[in-house]
Amino acid sequence: MKQPPTKPPPLVETRINQEAIGARLRQMFDEVASEPIPEDFLEILRQHDDETPPPKRTDADTDR
Numbered sequence: 159m160k161q162p163p164t165k166p167p168p169l170v171e172t173r174i175n176q177e178a179i180g181a182r183l184r185q186m187f188d189e190v191a192s193e194p195i196p197e198d199f200l201e202i203l204r205q206h207d208d209e210t211p212p213p214k215r216t217d218a219d220t221d222r
Contacts, residue, residue, distance in 0.1 A: 167175070
């Protein structure tokens, strides 16, 4: 038997769903952002900083 086409959710329901998804994404991001950076990764960054000369300034940099 063929099912009748489903109606899209009303605008209010859609907005509630979007807000719930946004809240969960912010919560997940905050959890990840608050995790400590592994020492191995920090060491790699330190080595890179020690080996990389600072970028040369150009005339375009001084216009800002």
